Amino acid sequence: MADPIDVVAELLAPAFAQVAGREGVDPVVRPSDRADAQVNGALGLAKELGRPPREVAEAVVATGALDGVATVEVAGPGFVNVTFEAAFLGEQVRIVAGDDRLGVAPAPAPRRVVVDYSAPNVAKEMHVGHLRSTVIGDALVRILGFVGHTVIRENHIGDWGRPFGMLIEHLLDIGEDAAAESMRQGDLDGFYKEANAKFSESEQFSDRARQRVVALQAYDPETIAIWERLVAMSNSYFNLVYGKLGVLLTDDDLAGESRYQSLMPEVYARLEAQGLLQESDGAQVVFPPGFTNRDNEPLPLIVRARTGAFMYATSDLACVVDRFERLGADVLLYVVGAPQQQHFQMVFEVARMAGWLVPPREAVHVGFGSVLGPDKKMLRSRSGDAVKLIELLDEAVERAAAAVAEKNPDLDVGTRAEVARMVGIGAVKYADLSTDRVRDYVFDWDRMLSFDGNTAPYLQYAHARICSIFRRAEVERAAVRDAAVVVDAPQERALALRLLAFPSAIHETLATWSPHKLCTYLFDLAQDFTAFYEHCPVLRADEPLRTSRLALCDLTARTLQQGLGLLGIETPEQM
Secondary structure, rough: OOOOHHHHHHHHHHHHHHOOOOOOOOOOOEEEEOOOOEEEEHHHHHHHHHHOOHHHHHHHHHHOOOOEEEEEEEEEEEEEEEEHHHHHHHHHHHHOOOOOOOOOOOOOOOOOEEEOOOOEEEEEEOOOHHHHHHHHHHHHHEEEEEEEEEEEEEEEEEOOOHHHHHHHHHHHHOOHHHHHHHHOOOOHHHHHHHHHHHHHHHHHHHHHHHHHHHHHHHOHHHHHHHHHHHHHHHHHHHHEEEHHHHHOOHHHEEEHHHHHHHHHHHHHHHHHHHOOOOEEEOOEEEEEOHHHHHHHEOOOOOOOOOOOOOOOOOOOOHHHHHHHHOOOOOOEEEEEEEHHHHHHHHHHHHHHOOOOOOOOOOOEEEOOOOOOOOOOOEOOOOOHHHHHEEHHHHHHHHHHHHHHHOOOOOOOOHHHHHHHHHHHHHHHHHHOOOOOOOEEEEOHHHHHOOOOOOHHHHHHHHHHHHHHHHHHHHHHHHHHOOOOOOOHHHHHHHHHHHHHHHHHHHHHHHHHHHOOEEEEEEHHHHHHHHHHHHHHHOOOOOOHHHHHHHHHHHHHHHHHHHHHOOOOOOOOOOO
């Protein structure tokens, strides 16, 4: 343990127990603008004891629990302001510097978490609308894994349904080789549009497509074989996009809609057996409590349409059952756009009614806003279509190459290309992740590729600058990781406090499923480092101060690298 907030809480727990006459009193230690930390637990304990809060706070301080760790002051009605001793801070930094996990302790009670994210549609292009789900989901997967949870990635691709009748027939018309070449070239949208046009214009083709849907739903072997080839062609292209974007998804993570088709009759039967189904306009529905339409009438979740067909809600309920019962999940995360919020709330409520979603099991909709163009409308290409994700990523790398060449024209061609890839992809990811996920954001090339402000290039450059300090010093970074650390200067102190807050940033990010909180922490860290570097000479300092400051530099670089890595962003050593 090296986070000073946690250390203070641990040291004060016995003091509060002594004053309270019982164990288990939370000291309630929080960061503070008035001091390094503030202890607020005396207020609640005073109510329990029937004593003035200030008197309780003074009794806690009188135990001497923080002697040698911090100076303390009772303020206001019973707050305890805590200012850490410089020697204590320096020792905590040294402890973290010697820890490969940078002070982040593994989760005390690891859980099994299924993360549903990305979810493109077969035979359709991945566009900018898939960006947020993919990068937010990928960041959460990485952070959850880092703290020790077992993470199961599920890419719930759209690989089933009525459109596959026309897609299969179109594939047969043009030939598998031609279809495969079209998809290799990234023209999935073209393939889909051609099939759709034929379905609209040709009665003969539409009849064939409908018959093919029937065969598909009956699991006709020949039709399934063609369907599998169509899915495989699309997956090859999805993998190309994932490779460029640098996310963890692979074919092993595919969990398409097709997987849950055979489970839907069982889900229906289980809902029926529990008496949860009701008829509404010929459909079989469940009325979860608390949901109404505009006329304040109960809102139904449709499980089976009047035609007898199962619905998306049925498929989503099958997912819930499968993930809890087959995969043994404790937590389900659905990284899906905000417009689906009510749908998922209703699905989760029906799952609770059915007894599938009961504590300690959890299901969370990790919703997010949209990517907007300069006109504050959905980002579109010049032709008015959705922007293809792969084209956006290629443009990001091209633009980054120009920015990197201007920043450092002395880089060799190979290094420049690799740095441009890291900077371009990192810029796109960070611009998305640094925005509170529930908000829309405007896609702005100039802002996201800037080397100033809260951007990936700014953080990547801070990391590269630290690497250059060690090259100039001709010192191996690992050599300073057990050095005594001095935090006398205000900028040293601010940087040390920020470095020690890394575990708290990770915790807060997971507590709200919000990667932007980790982004904010990393930006603040980079700013604190800049202030430190400007006011505290490193290479010109005398020993042992020089080594102390090099140790702070190294720990900053490692924290930036680890933090950005958890966001799926790489950190060049030179830029």
